[in-house]
Amino acid sequence: MKSPCVDICRFDGRTGWCVACGRTQVECRGWRKAARPTLLGIQAELPRRLAKLAARGIVASEPAPDPISEDPDTISEDMA
Structure with a gap:
């Protein structure tokens, strides 16, 4: 079964x-x-747990973007 992990x-x-x-x-x-x-x-x-955390004002933020994959100017021609 696939993990619910979102890498945060x-x-x-x-x-x-x-x-x-x-x-x-x-x-x-x-x-x-x-x-x-x-x-x-x-x-x-999991939905109940996350709702309880959210009710306390605790929510996950997005993971930091990978600067190489997010910035098209940093991708070399042979990788594009």
């Missing part, structure tokens, strides 16, 4: 949830090895 990975100190995907560090580390029913249970909780 900042954890709220109060809940332990990632402010971007809603998982705990333990859930993140064990995602690839967890059984499908476990993953489905975690995924079902």
Whole structure:
């Protein structure tokens, strides 16, 4: 099952949830090895967790853009 990770990975100190995907560090580390029913249970909780974080004013920001891929002037001709 595809991970809900969005490459921001900042954890709220109060809940332990990632402010971007809603998982705990333990859930993140064990995602690839967890059984499908476990993953489905975690995924079902994520919207509620993220809503609780948002209600406290905690939301994820976008990851920093990759300067090479975002600036077309820095891409060489052979890469374009």
